[in-house]
Amino acid sequence: MSAQLKPRDNxxxxxxxxxxxxxxxxxxxxxxMVVNFSVQDIFGINRVWVGAEWFIDVLxxxxxxxxxxxNIAFSVQVLAVQIxxxxxxxxxxxxxxxMASVSLVLMALPLLIPHNVVGTIWQIFGRGxxxxxxxxxxxTLGITYNYAQDGLDAWLTVLVMDTWHWAxxxxxxxxxxxxxxxxxYYKAAAIDGARRFAVFRYIELPRLQAVLTIALLLRFMDxxxxxxxxxxxxGGGPGTTTNFLSISLSKIAVGQFDxxxxxxxxxxxxxxxxxxxxxxFQLMKRRQ
Amino acid sequence: MAEIALRGITxxxxxxxxxxxNNIDLVWENGGAYALxxxxxxxxxxxxxxxxxLLTPTQGIVAFDGVDVSxxxxxxxxxxxxxxxxxxxxxxxxxxxxxxxxxxxxxSKPDAQRRAEEICDLLELSELRRRRSKxxxxxxxxxxxxxxxxxxxxVAAILFDEPLTVIDPQKKWGLRQALKRVHQELGHTLVYVTxxxxxxxxxxxxxxxxxxxxxxxxxxxDVLFERPAHRFVGxxxxxxxxxxxxxxxxxSIVSVADIDLLDVGDAAIPDxxxxxxxxxxxxxxxxxxxxxxxxxxxxxKRRQDLGTIYQLELSVSGERVIAKVAERPALAGxxxxxxxxxxxxxLFHGDRAVDGVTPRHRGxxxxxxx
Numbered sequence: 001m002s003a004q005l006k007p008r009d010n011x012x013x014x015x016x017x018x019x020x021x022x023x024x025x026x027x028x029x030x031x032x033m034v035v036n037f038s039v040q041d042i043f044g045i046n047r048v049w050v051g052a053e054w055f056i057d058v059l060x061x062x063x064x065x066x067x068x069x070x071n072i073a074f075s076v077q078v079l080a081v082q083i084x085x086x087x088x089x090x091x092x093x094x095x096x097x098x099m100a101s102v103s104l105v106l107m108a109l110p111l112l113i114p115h116n117v118v119g120t121i122w123q124i125f126g127r128g129x130x131x132x133x134x135x136x137x138x139x140t141l142g143i144t145y146n147y148a149q150d151g152l153d154a155w156l157t158v159l160v161m162d163t164w165h166w167a168x169x170x171x172x173x174x175x176x177x178x179x180x181x182x183x184x185y186y187k188a189a190a191i192d193g194a195r196r197f198a199v200f201r202y203i204e205l206p207r208l209q210a211v212l213t214i215a216l217l218l219r220f221m222d223x224x225x226x227x228x229x230x231x232x233x234x235g236g237g238p239g240t241t242t243n244f245l246s247i248s249l250s251k252i253a254v255g256q257f258d259x260x261x262x263x264x265x266x267x268x269x270x271x272x273x274x275x276x277x278x279x280x281f282q283l284m285k286r287r288q
Numbered sequence: 289m290a291e292i293a294l295r296g297i298t299x300x301x302x303x304x305x306x307x308x309x310n311n312i313d314l315v316w317e318n319g320g321a322y323a324l325x326x327x328x329x330x331x332x333x334x335x336x337x338x339x340x341x342l343l344t345p346t347q348g349i350v351a352f353d354g355v356d357v358s359x360x361x362x363x364x365x366x367x368x369x370x371x372x373x374x375x376x377x378x379x380x381x382x383x384x385x386x387x388x389x390x391x392x393x394x395x396s397k398p399d400a401q402r403r404a405e406e407i408c409d410l411l412e413l414s415e416l417r418r419r420r421s422k423x424x425x426x427x428x429x430x431x432x433x434x435x436x437x438x439x440x441x442x443v444a445a446i447l448f449d450e451p452l453t454v455i456d457p458q459k460k461w462g463l464r465q466a467l468k469r470v471h472q473e474l475g476h477t478l479v480y481v482t483x484x485x486x487x488x489x490x491x492x493x494x495x496x497x498x499x500x501x502x503x504x505x506x507x508x509x510d511v512l513f514e515r516p517a518h519r520f521v522g523x524x525x526x527x528x529x530x531x532x533x534x535x536x537x538x539x540s541i542v543s544v545a546d547i548d549l550l551d552v553g554d555a556a557i558p559d560x561x562x563x564x565x566x567x568x569x570x571x572x573x574x575x576x577x578x579x580x581x582x583x584x585x586x587x588x589k590r591r592q593d594l595g596t597i598y599q600l601e602l603s604v605s606g607e608r609v610i611a612k613v614a615e616r617p618a619l620a621g622x623x624x625x626x627x628x629x630x631x632x633x634x635l636f637h638g639d640r641a642v643d644g645v646t647p648r649h650r651g652x653x654x655x656x657x658x
Contacts (some may be wrong), residue, residue: 058641091428188375190362202388206379282372 037263054264063240064265067248071224072243074159078223082163083215087169087208089185093175104175107168115165119232122161126233148234151241158230158242162223170215177211178204213287217280224276245269290353290444292316292339292477293389297348299334308334310501312348316445316479321471323492324481327524331501336447339479340367352444368437371445373454374429378422382413385421385432386439393440407435411466421615427455431463438470445477452487464491485525497521513569519639522567528599529608531573535564535635541648542566542635545605548648549628550635555644558637565636572629573611575590575600582648583625591619602626 038055041048058064093107094100113121126147128134137145147154181204189199227246230236236243236251249269253262297312309331309399316339321375323433324332337343338350341362350358357365368389372555377385391397405600408414411431416424430451437446448467452460466492471478482488488495489509496506497520505517516522522530533544537557542550544566557564576583586609590601596656629649 165380182373182375184371184373184375187337187362187369188371188436190432191340191367191369192389193363194388195392198392200377202377206377 034263034266035257036214038267039260041260050260054260054269058261058265058268062236063243064245064248066240066243067243070243071226071245073225074226077159077218078162079216079219081159082167082170083212085163086215087174087212089171090168090174090178091204093171095179104172107171107175111166111172113165116232118161118165119229121231122157122164122229126157132143147238149238151238151253154230154234154238154242157233158226159160161229161233162226165229166219166222170219173215174208174213177208181207213284217284220241220276220280221273224273290477291318292445293349293351293353293354294335294338295349297335297338297345297350297476299331299338299343300346307346309338309345312503314496314503314506316477319477319480320473321468321491321493322480323495324479324498325485325486325488325495326483326504328483330498332483332498333431335498336369336449336479336481339445340447341365342369366440366442366449367443368443368445370433370437370449370451372450374426374433376421376424376429376432378420380421381418381423381425382432382435383417385407386435387521387558389436389440393442393603403441404435407439410438410470411435426555427459430454434463434467438474441474443476445479448478448480449645450482451480452482460487467491473628485527489525497524499524515634515641516567517641519565519567522569522634522636526569526571528570528610530567530569530634531605532636533566533568533607535566537561537564542645544585545607547582549582549630549633551646551648552635553644553646554640555642557642560637563638566628567634567636567641568609568628569632570599570610570612572632573602573609573613574627574629575602575611575613576625576627578623580627582630583627586624586626588619588622588624610643 039049039051041050089107093103110118122133125131125133126145128138128146134145137143144150145153147157185203185207186199191201194202225246226244227250230242230244231247231250234242236247246269249262249265252258252265256262292315293435294312294314297309297314298307299309302308324335326332326496334343338345341350341357341360341364345358348358349356352363352365362369377388380388383401383404386407387397390400390403395403405414405417408417411426411434413431413435416428421429424432434448434451437443437448441547452463464487467478469649470476480488480491482491489512492509494506494508495512497504497512497518499518499520500501505521507513507515507517512521512525516525516530519530519532522532535542535544537543540552540554541548542552542564549566575586575588579585581601584604586602586604587598589603589608592599592601594612596614598616600613602609602611602624609626633647635642635645
């Protein structure tokens, strides 16, 4: 009976074939190559089977572990700053009229700028000699600020730059979420004598949950893979203060051409991201 | 609780242009159960929002017990309002929802809890008290919304904006009864907006009929049915609405299709006899096989069996007249005579009813059952 309702038609495979080929060529085969590298030591044409040695090596590497905790600290700070800031911005944006359009455009502007350009803009802006920001901080306000020499300055510069770049994304998501709240909710709150904070806490926040989960996910993923901005700003320095996982990885794999170590590192990095994705997905599912 | 007066209220949403409400003077007496009835877009909701303070009138004054509150925000007006679609604080439980308006006004937690439990009992929500309100069914949600209005003891009035739209028809009746019971127990002033006449007529002591931003008539359901003051009320109330036939006047005698039907006596009739219209409800039209004084010749166009009664579509000198009759009537296409129950025949000039009109004939038919 079910065979009659659902006839087998193997022509379906034909339509999937181009995708299978493309993915095999661009993702599966390269990934298998990486797996291949990660279990060997390669010197030109000489290859030695080393098993799990690279993985153990990477996991025991002090500087890679530091990079990992640096990434975690950075992502936590990004979320702690950008989510509340985005909510405040979204709440503050005008809902109607010309100013609504103007603020939408202004908010979207940083999102249109490529990562490396953002890095370059702030690299110049923060310089003490020719940058406005650096000059004002050092000369006018008398705060010693030099991202090229001071680790904390470099860290804060990357954090501020990332916030400037991506807090508007959170703001726009929140703005869209707020638009979908029916007017009656606000009316009912006014009738019930709710104060502004209660309106936020009991009407807006519950209804923003879905949007905020997305914002949290996007901002976490994006900040966890941060590479371009610190690379352009200081190349991971000064010292190792902005040496994030992706920068360490590219130094090992591309800079030192240490294929075995790099491959093992990137597979662990990949696995880590999969774990985070899984955890987020489970959290989202439980919310719903 | 208070008497709510609207004086010279005009409201325009964009500050100019068409008025959503046009020069309204109206008093809601303390403790009354009112229905606000009218077609969609006639200004009912605008009027509610003006009373509750969600809107500020362009012109005119809203007064509670003689005190002008036009400038006050909703929080300071002590009005409860229920909206068409359920509004819940979804992260709260049912009883937290009910406590919310009380706690916001500084009631102590035990008092608020006691009050919330009372309302849960009244609305038969006790089983759901500790449930999170997000997962409730549509009608349970609306019950909680109703509860948040009823829970407040100090309100000047409770306003309902078509609150039963989302409720199953079977449950509507029970809810309306619950509201009536609450009204009898607590004695709040209730204003109930609807475009459903059955809802309005069963709920209210007095019905305010609105059309196009104006109050057309404020009267008890009986008066709206028997003596509509405006042709709109005749059409809008009743199913189907009132029949209207062009009338002409010779001296004080008014006739329809050359049959003398009414004596206007010395009633004041504005100029322009061409605007005279006779009105009769389908319930008060009887159909007879033979001619008699005061009867008008008619043709049966269509016959509809409504179960307990028949609805006839007749043609009286080219005008369409609907009759509701109890006995099995003549077939479509046949000639007959119609008689209008003299006690229920009305005269209108333009849109307005003319008072002080007496019938010319006693009539033999008598009123058909409503």
